[in-house]
Amino acid sequence: MPAATPDLVFGRSRPEDLPALARHLEDRYGIRISRLAPIDDDPATRPRGSWPGRRPATLVLDREDGPSWIARVHSSPADTVERVRGDARILRYLQEQDYPAERPAAAEPVSVFEGAGVLVTELLPGGRPGDGQDGGTPSDLHRELGALLGRLHALPRADGAMSRDGGAEEADGGHHVGRPGQDLVAARSFLAAARRQAPPEADAALSVLHDQLDRADDAEGLPEALTHANFHAWAAVGVPGALSIVGWAGSGRGPRLPALAWLLRTAAEVDETLVDAVLDGYREHSALIPEEIHRLPGVLTVRPLWLACLDAWFTVRAGGLPDPASGWAADPAGRAHRIAARVADRLAATRRPDRRGGAGGC
Numbered sequence: 001m002p003a004a005t006p007d008l009v010f011g012r013s014r015p016e017d018l019p020a021l022a023r024h025l026e027d028r029y030g031i032r033i034s035r036l037a038p039i040d041d042d043p044a045t046r047p048r049g050s051w052p053g054r055r056p057a058t059l060v061l062d063r064e065d066g067p068s069w070i071a072r073v074h075s076s077p078a079d080t081v082e083r084v085r086g087d088a089r090i091l092r093y094l095q096e097q098d099y100p101a102e103r104p105a106a107a108e109p110v111s112v113f114e115g116a117g118v119l120v121t122e123l124l125p126g127g128r129p130g131d132g133q134d135g136g137t138p139s140d141l142h143r144e145l146g147a148l149l150g151r152l153h154a155l156p157r158a159d160g161a162m163s164r165d166g167g168a169e170e171a172d173g174g175h176h177v178g179r180p181g182q183d184l185v186a187a188r189s190f191l192a193a194a195r196r197q198a199p200p201e202a203d204a205a206l207s208v209l210h211d212q213l214d215r216a217d218d219a220e221g222l223p224e225a226l227t228h229a230n231f232h233a234w235a236a237v238g239v240p241g242a243l244s245i246v247g248w249a250g251s252g253r254g255p256r257l258p259a260l261a262w263l264l265r266t267a268a269e270v271d272e273t274l275v276d277a278v279l280d281g282y283r284e285h286s287a288l289i290p291e292e293i294h295r296l297p298g299v300l301t302v303r304p305l306w307l308a309c310l311d312a313w314f315t316v317r318a319g320g321l322p323d324p325a326s327g328w329a330a331d332p333a334g335r336a337h338r339i340a341a342r343v344a345d346r347l348a349a350t351r352r353p354d355r356r357g358g359a360g361g362c
Contacts, residue, residue, distance in 0.1 A: 004270040018059075021113055025061065025071060025120070032064035036071070047128050047234065049095060050146075060123065068104045068123040075116045078174035080155045082119030083249075085110045086161035090226075090251050091121065093162050097155055100148065100244040124237040124244050136240030139277045142267045144243055145236060147282025149263055152245075153225035153256045155284040166252015167227045167259060169306060177229075177250055180258040181218030183306045190214060208324040209309055212332060213325070216305055219255035219297025223289060226250065231259045232266035257292050262297045268339050273355045275342045280350070295345060300336035304328040 022036045029049040037056045042045045074084050088109045094101040105120040129141050157163070159302070168182035176186040191213070193205055228235065229250025236243045260282060266276035308329035312322035323329065 003238035020072075020104070020120070021059075021073070022061075023112050024111065027113045029106055029120070031066070033061055033252035034064045035062040036060070039070070061120070070102070070121045070123050072119045072121075072249070073113065074119070074174070076174045079117065080174070081110070081112055081117040082175070083177070084119050086164055087119055087249055087251070090248055093158055094248075099152065099155065100242075100243060100250065101240075102246045104233070106108070109261055122315050123213060124246065126238040126242075128234060129236055129240055129243060132139075138274055139242045140271055141233060141236075141243075141261075142270075142274045143277040144240055145231070145233060145263060146260075146269075146278035147284050148236075148243060148245060148257060148281075149228070149231050150282035150285030152228065152231075154258075155226055157253075162226050162253065164252040164253060166250060167229055167254030168250055168301070170229050170250030173303075178252075179220070179254040180218060180302065183258075183302050184213060184216055184218055185286070187302075187306045187309040190306075190313040194309070194313040194322070197313075197323075198316045202321050204325045205322040206312060207330075209305065209322075209329060212301065213309070215298065216301045217335065218302065219295065221256045222255045222257050222278050222292055224253055225256040225286075227254055227256050229259075231263050238243045257288075257299050258302060259298065261296060262303045263298055264339055264343065265304060268335070272339070272342060275339055276346050279343055279346050283350075288347070292299060293340075293347065296340040296343060297333070297336045300339055301332045304332040304335070309333065329362065 011030065018036050022033045025031065025036075025079050026033055036059055039060050040050050040055050045060045048274040059071040059073065060162070061071045063069065072084075076079075087105055091101060091104050091109075095103055102121040102124055105122050109120050110117055111120075115239050129136060165178040167180040168176055168178050169186070176182040176189075191206060191209055191220050194202070198206060228245065228248065230247055231245070235245050236246050237246055238244050260278075263278050264275050267278050305328070311327055311329070315322045325331075
């Protein structure tokens with residue numbers, strides 16, 4: 001796959017001709033479409049925390065003759081139709097395993113429109129959890145998310161798309177999909193782009209990010225599983241007790257710890273006590289090994305640094321100066337060590353007895 005360039009990163013664009021896309025989908029699936037529009041454009045379909053224009057290629061497809069669908073147009077120059085077909089195969093596998101995720105909307109859910117792969121899935125009922133209107137508590141929500149991630153990581157190994165490299169953030173339009181280490185590759189590309197455009201007074205802040213990237217851990221060599229690229233509360237739809245996970249474009253086989261680390265980190269953004277709930281849920285299905293616990297601090301910094309480097313690049317492009325003491329750039333290593341220490345304390349306090357009555361796995 002060619003290296004990303006600043007002009008191509010985040011290169012997805014709204015499909016230029018929605019009426020033509022609607023006609024394509026009607027012909028492909030024998031349906032009648034009453035409305036086709038980006039999910040963020042309508043307050044009734046916009047996910048919690050999103051804004052108009054955020055996901056221009058994720059479309060709500062309202063049908064005259066049945067339930068609504070989601071149509072995802074993979075329009076980045078780096079996307080491949082075969083990888084989109086792999087996304088559909090993973091969704092089918094999750095359905096076979098009775099795992100709560102979005103479902104393909106047709107027997108052959110991938111088509112090609114103007115060279116781009118288009119995946120159709122069923123629109124899940126309900127919105128994003130945690131808005132205070134679903135009757136659940138943050139602890140309930142994060143324990144369930146932890147359990148769903150642990151359940152995903154415990155699924156039986158399978159060949160084909162389920163064994164492709166996965167776990168890296170796919171929001172850069174396919175330039176850095178693959179194993180979680182690609183997040184560090186992407187972060188370095190964002191930082192390099194920022195350096196090329198930044199004035200000299202930005203160098204100190206960018207150097208801080210560079211040094212932190214050198215200490216981050218890509219989790220290679222740790223236990224692997226089928227994993228999700230962006231597993232946190234905004235990847236869930238429904239109400240506590242009946243959540244489903246969406247957004248599988250970056251999924252595949254890779255080290256499992258980065259997905260758990262990101263869920264722990266986003267939970268801690270809400271309240272650090274929610275780390276306990278995530279961990280308790282995860283351990284209902286999957287147990288951590290000592291080496292994962294040891295390397296957790298370095299893995300916890302990866303996605304925050306990805307975001308911090310991206311933010312630095314955007315800030316420089318807008319004519320500003322990045323601030324290493326704000327946002328995701330603010331002390332990622334310190335936050336990581338506090339979360340990892342809390343994980344270790346929780347494991348020590350709740351270590352499960354094994355069948356002989358001794359201390360069991362983590």
